Amino acid sequence: MRILVVEDDPILMNGLKVGLTLAGATVDGVSTCSDAHAALLSGRFDAVVLDVMLPDGSGFDVLGQLRARRDGTPVLMLTALDETPDRVRGLDGGADDYLGKPFDLDELAARVRAIARRGHGRAGAVLHVGGLVLDPASLTATVDGAPVSLSRREFAVLTALMERPGVIRSKGEIEERLYGWQEEVESNAVEVHVHNLRAKIGREAIETVRGLGYRVRTGE
Amino acid sequence: MTSLRNRLFLVLMTATSLIWLCAVAWIYLSSRSELEHVLDARLQEAARMVHSLVAGGNLATTPSVAFNETGYERQLSCQIWSLDGQLLARSSGAPEEALSGSTQGFSSRVVNGEDWRVFTITDAQKNVRVMVGDRTGLRARLVRDLIAGLLGPALLMAPLLAALIWASLVRGLEPLSRIAAEIATRDGEDMRPVASGGVPSEVLPLLGALNNLFGKVEAARRHERDVTAFAAHELRTPLAGLKTQAQIALAATDDAMREEALRQILVSVDRSARLVRQLLALAKLEAAPTGKAREEEVDVGAMLRDIAQQAPTPDGIHVHFDRSLDGLTLKTDREALHLVLRNLHENALHHMPGGGGLSWKREMGGLCVEDEGPGIPEDELVRVTERFFRGRNRTLSGSGLGLTIASMAADRIGARLALENRRDRDGLRARILCSGMDAQV
Numbered sequence: 001m002r003i004l005v006v007e008d009d010p011i012l013m014n015g016l017k018v019g020l021t022l023a024g025a026t027v028d029g030v031s032t033c034s035d036a037h038a039a040l041l042s043g044r045f046d047a048v049v050l051d052v053m054l055p056d057g058s059g060f061d062v063l064g065q066l067r068a069r070r071d072g073t074p075v076l077m078l079t080a081l082d083e084t085p086d087r088v089r090g091l092d093g094g095a096d097d098y099l100g101k102p103f104d105l106d107e108l109a110a111r112v113r114a115i116a117r118r119g120h121g122r123a124g125a126v127l128h129v130g131g132l133v134l135d136p137a138s139l140t141a142t143v144d145g146a147p148v149s150l151s152r153r154e155f156a157v158l159t160a161l162m163e164r165p166g167v168i169r170s171k172g173e174i175e176e177r178l179y180g181w182q183e184e185v186e187s188n189a190v191e192v193h194v195h196n197l198r199a200k201i202g203r204e205a206i207e208t209v210r211g212l213g214y215r216v217r218t219g220e
Numbered sequence: 221m222t223s224l225r226n227r228l229f230l231v232l233m234t235a236t237s238l239i240w241l242c243a244v245a246w247i248y249l250s251s252r253s254e255l256e257h258v259l260d261a262r263l264q265e266a267a268r269m270v271h272s273l274v275a276g277g278n279l280a281t282t283p284s285v286a287f288n289e290t291g292y293e294r295q296l297s298c299q300i301w302s303l304d305g306q307l308l309a310r311s312s313g314a315p316e317e318a319l320s321g322s323t324q325g326f327s328s329r330v331v332n333g334e335d336w337r338v339f340t341i342t343d344a345q346k347n348v349r350v351m352v353g354d355r356t357g358l359r360a361r362l363v364r365d366l367i368a369g370l371l372g373p374a375l376l377m378a379p380l381l382a383a384l385i386w387a388s389l390v391r392g393l394e395p396l397s398r399i400a401a402e403i404a405t406r407d408g409e410d411m412r413p414v415a416s417g418g419v420p421s422e423v424l425p426l427l428g429a430l431n432n433l434f435g436k437v438e439a440a441r442r443h444e445r446d447v448t449a450f451a452a453h454e455l456r457t458p459l460a461g462l463k464t465q466a467q468i469a470l471a472a473t474d475d476a477m478r479e480e481a482l483r484q485i486l487v488s489v490d491r492s493a494r495l496v497r498q499l500l501a502l503a504k505l506e507a508a509p510t511g512k513a514r515e516e517e518v519d520v521g522a523m524l525r526d527i528a529q530q531a532p533t534p535d536g537i538h539v540h541f542d543r544s545l546d547g548l549t550l551k552t553d554r555e556a557l558h559l560v561l562r563n564l565h566e567n568a569l570h571h572m573p574g575g576g577g578l579s580w581k582r583e584m585g586g587l588c589v590e591d592e593g594p595g596i597p598e599d600e601l602v603r604v605t606e607r608f609f610r611g612r613n614r615t616l617s618g619s620g621l622g623l624t625i626a627s628m629a630a631d632r633i634g635a636r637l638a639l640e641n642r643r644d645r646d647g648l649r650a651r652i653l654c655s656g657m658d659a660q661v
Contacts, residue, residue, distance in 0.1 A: 055613075
């Protein structure tokens, strides 16, 4: 799950980045409207956490331009003004969710997961493919009922594949989900993670499509 | 409550009635005098005619033609007298008593209780005196009938005229009712200007003033909302940061992460402490009575050096005090001056995270401090002294209150804070203009 956080307060930004990373997300952060525009144009995010009051404008403007481009990336508005009219304005402006400051980190993470999975067209929180069950909330996985211990990155790779079972995910797509901008992409990281995953959940679970990428076998 | 419509109606109706009455009076008077004139001429003519018909001395009584007793026809009466006082002849209906005592010309007389107007011709040669007269009562009736003929239709038309005036007034005042209705149906939030289309030019100034007022109220409310929004942001964001970092510290999987979170909490608490200090300073400035504060001699140079010492200068920033400040004293409210200088000093320091020069100097009419930060975008210069306003060039640690406090405290000591961007390079020039400063050095 790759999240863009738009927040100008450095301490809160740091908290959001670390907190969401702990919750299993890959987080990129920007602190101005213009950087948010640029980031949203260039990268594909599963969700955006957007502060309303930014140094060079309003988060509502960022949201408005995003929706005007028919970009449906889920957006959670984060603001100090959580009076009802403000919430209504945010939601009617195209926001998917709204959270007033100060907020609970776990609640924020849960809401971000919720809008992200709805963005992918799923209502259920837990991912099922065959005997494989993935719970993004608790970062736990089970194979035929038996718990499997996965690292954060392995979990992210498996989530990317299981969100769209049977669909091929390229190496680049998976890397995008794994690394934020500042992070150095290790050259064969995806191969290593897939290799480790196969060892934990079964060799046949992930199929390599030569030259294209990977997909999760649907088991039918 | 006076109704414009009722008042106008009353005025218009009264004016119309008055004009009518005047016209009637005028017609009455002029037609009466005209009638007198014409009827007198007729009397004279008739008398002459009778006189010319009278051949001489003896005249038998001529049998009179029967006249109707009503109407205006039997107006004239004629008597022919001999000069020795014998009534020789008279027209039918004419009284037997002499119509006039006068021997020649016009005269008036009461005969048998009626007013008569008579013209008399005396002819000594023919030995006759001819008198032709008519009743003045008849004359009055003529005028009365004339006036009645005029007034009748006028009275009939009066209600029609009133209805027309009323309808025009209602129609003429309709734009007012429309505006009133439009404003009446609004809720308290609606401050859009009232549309001026189709509004008569007389009402436009009122509408303009009204829309102007709407604009002002709206601006004031927006400003209030902005301040509330800014305040909420400035107060709640640090809390959100603190809570998030605290939750991270609790949930941290390793010591390094926990330590980092705790370090962030410390920084955040320091910033919040500064914010609280600023809020208290602001509250104190607002609560203090506006009257003259206790004034004392303040050494401005020493105070500045003191401030610079208390607010540690970050690496890469060079603070310079011009020599003109040495020994500069000012009789003023020490605490307020300290607030001005300290907040301007801190503001300059905060805006130079990459280092630079900060310089305090004396200038015409006051003091000034120049920094080498990014300055303030021109469109924000007027807003930066608003509480909680943080422009585009905001610092990481600012509260949006420093310049507000500096400006308010400057007001307090009778000085004025003037902010401008430096012309020689990027940076802000904050001037404290104090009328009394030059005189006291």
